[in-house]
Amino acid sequence: MTRSEQPRLAVTIAPGLELANPVMPASGCFGPELGAIVDLDHLGALVTKTIFLNPRSGNPAHRVTETHGGMLNSVGIPSRGVGAFVDELLPRYAAYRPPTIVSIGGLSIEEYFDVADRLADVPHVAALELNISCPNLEAGGLEIGANPHHVERVVRGVVDRVQVPVISKLTPNVTSITDIARASEAGGAAAVTAINAIVGMAVDLRGRRTQLGNNTGGLTGPATKALALRMVWQVARAISLPVIGVGGICTAEDALEFLVVGATAVQVGTATFTRPDTMLRIISGLRAWLAREGVADVRELIGSLQTGPAGHGLAAAHGRHATLAVNDYGAGTQNTRRSGRR
Numbered sequence: 001m002t003r004s005e006q007p008r009l010a011v012t013i014a015p016g017l018e019l020a021n022p023v024m025p026a027s028g029c030f031g032p033e034l035g036a037i038v039d040l041d042h043l044g045a046l047v048t049k050t051i052f053l054n055p056r057s058g059n060p061a062h063r064v065t066e067t068h069g070g071m072l073n074s075v076g077i078p079s080r081g082v083g084a085f086v087d088e089l090l091p092r093y094a095a096y097r098p099p100t101i102v103s104i105g106g107l108s109i110e111e112y113f114d115v116a117d118r119l120a121d122v123p124h125v126a127a128l129e130l131n132i133s134c135p136n137l138e139a140g141g142l143e144i145g146a147n148p149h150h151v152e153r154v155v156r157g158v159v160d161r162v163q164v165p166v167i168s169k170l171t172p173n174v175t176s177i178t179d180i181a182r183a184s185e186a187g188g189a190a191a192v193t194a195i196n197a198i199v200g201m202a203v204d205l206r207g208r209r210t211q212l213g214n215n216t217g218g219l220t221g222p223a224t225k226a227l228a229l230r231m232v233w234q235v236a237r238a239i240s241l242p243v244i245g246v247g248g249i250c251t252a253e254d255a256l257e258f259l260v261v262g263a264t265a266v267q268v269g270t271a272t273f274t275r276p277d278t279m280l281r282i283i284s285g286l287r288a289w290l291a292r293e294g295v296a297d298v299r300e301l302i303g304s305l306q307t308g309p310a311g312h313g314l315a316a317a318h319g320r321h322a323t324l325a326v327n328d329y330g331a332g333t334q335n336t337r338r339s340g341r342r
């Protein structure tokens with residue numbers, strides 16, 4: 001690559017769905033109103049907040065609290081319903097150049113099908129992302145996404161109803177995320193997104209109460225990145241579909257790490273709340289990093305992880321490595337050093 005050439009950032013996340021670059025918002029952490037301060041035409045795609053069939057209010061207050069390196073939310077996904085979405089909100093997304101991925105949810109498997117039916121022939125819907133972290137009220141409130149049989153059924157049912165690619169967004173609140181990824185693939189998903197928020201809680205010690213009105217909430221932000229990276233890596237190896245990585249991404253380097261472990265694209269959620277222009281900074285950071293490293297095409301990085309002893313492969317190539325100090329009892333402490341080259 002010569003100095004004047006720009007690295008190629010385009011990626012394909014599903015058949016017929018090529019993005020100008022691999023960066024998009026995470027569902028629920030973005031709305032078209034961000035367009036007033038950020039040029040949304042530069043994003044790879046737009047992703048809507050999860051919509052349900054009918055209007056619903058969210059959870060009781062308090063709905064959000066800060067944690068070390070992240071936040072807990074129990075917003076509970078308020079929704080104006082699919083009708084109002086199609087009539088009033090979707091046109092605001094369609095005004096922008098990037099394709100719109102519509103996130104849909106349901107409190108029963110049939111509700112996903114009903115929402116999919118309503119969206120099947122609607123223009124400007126480039127793909128559906130299934131938020132399968134919703135409680136299945138017909139199965140005692142367990143997340144639909146925790147049961148591989150339910151996941152395969154819901155994915156297949158939606159795939160059968162729409163022409164656009166269907167992306168299954170995996171919940172991390174399971175014993176084996178790879179089983180859920182495989183069920184999504186078996187159901188006909190075109191891609192998977194990993195991961196949704198991790199169930200956590202926060203305590204108001206003086207009041208001996210939970211801080212969130214719903215008792216528990218979803219942990220997101222930088223505190224979750226290591227877990228999300230591990231899950232994306234496992235999922236990318238378990239299935240042959242593109243993976244969209246999400247969880248704690250704040251910088252171009254974070255995004256690059258997700259690509260290296262196997263993600264084809266990334267989503268950014270919580271970081272946008274602290275800096276609305278985070279996604280644009282990540283895109284320009286990706287471009288600068290690739291140019292500096294002489295990588296002509298971002299796709300060269302996807303799944304390029306070298307496993308094996310620390311100090312080898314890409315980590316060493318970029319001057320970053322880990323030492324494992326093992327004490328007499330076999331317990332280890334991980335010390336990460338940076339060379340200062342970045």
Ligand SMILES: Cc1cc2nc3c(=O)[nH]c(=O)nc-3n(C[C@H](O)[C@H](O)[C@H](O)COP(=O)(O)O)c2cc1C
Pocket residue numbers: 026027028029049050073075077103131169195196197218220221222224246247248249267268269270271
């Ligand atoms: C306030 C808030 C609302 C969210 N709403 C949704 C939603 O409607 N649908 C969904 O699939 N995920 C939702 N999420 C999860 C995010 O899409 C994303 O998976 C998660 O925040 C991890 O990414 P992050 O660490 O970059 O925030 C929400 C997250 C937050 C913080």
